[in-house]
Amino acid sequence: MEQVKFGGELISRLMTHLCERLDGCLGVGLSVWPDGALLRAVGVAAELDQAQVEGREGPLVDASRDERQAAGKVGGLDVVAVPGSWGDGGPVVLTVYLDHEPEAEDLKAIEEIEPLVATAAAVIEFCAGEVLRADQMVRMVQHRRYIEQAKGLLMGARPCPPGDAFELLVRASQHANVKLRDVAMALVLVACGELEDADDMSMPPKIAYDTAQRLWEALHV
Structure with a gap:
């Protein structure tokens, strides 16, 4: 590209x-x-x-x-x-x-x-100073969408404003030392079973799934 x-x-x-x-x-x-x-x-x-x-x-x-x-x-x-x-x-x-x-x-x-x-x-x-390709720009937009989707799921499971939902994601990612985008993607997978338009994207690591699973279960106790 x-x-x-x-x-x-x-x-x-x-x-x-x-x-x-x-x-x-x-x-x-x-x-x-x-x-x-x-x-x-x-x-x-x-x-x-x-x-x-x-x-x-x-x-x-x-x-x-x-x-x-x-x-x-x-x-x-x-x-x-x-x-x-x-x-x-x-x-x-x-x-x-x-x-x-x-x-x-x-x-x-x-x-x-x-x-x-x-x-x-x-x-x-x-x-990081590298040449930015068009497909990298697309992935940046996709990551943002998954974070927004994860925030929406948290707001639905635990009624709270967007800022508090974002803070929950941040705390989970920092506690597990995993990227925010990976926790968000994993949470969408845990809650919905699939990701839209994710064919060309790397799936989140196991630690992100484990973190998302614990977070999701904690909200439904």
Whole structure:
């Protein structure tokens, strides 16, 4: 299939541009949760993004769990966190650190640049610098669909909001040290018996099935 290359320099330039455009901006970060990867950082974002990932709390984590924009304070600074494109490890979250509460002009600038940053990051970073093939992009979309399907199953078995269902998947995957996407795929198989459009995809390992089985059974006790 046709191959597509993107330069990582584009992401850095976009993030630096956003930081310079906003008065009182002390940092811009790009991270993935629950995968825990810091993809790019400008200024204080390197330290404060990592603190949120390790502490499992903060606007970055909230934005990833609930798939919506989140705001709050970290390290005495105001933070705006915006989830964007998905990769294998979770949503790409753009974080912006300000020395003041975000104003309308701040949010407008973030909304303009975030889609460009997130899309470029999904293409570049989740392929570890390799050339991204069209079929790899398709698999990324399929993984996202299975995660959403697994969240729906959990929400049906244990009435809860999407963020809590996502947290259940995250905890299960981290406890078993298995990829989130594998636990999600295995859960769909355990609950439904089959996966749609999975002919060209690798099936999850046994540990993912065992983890999904325990999780599913625990919800039906």
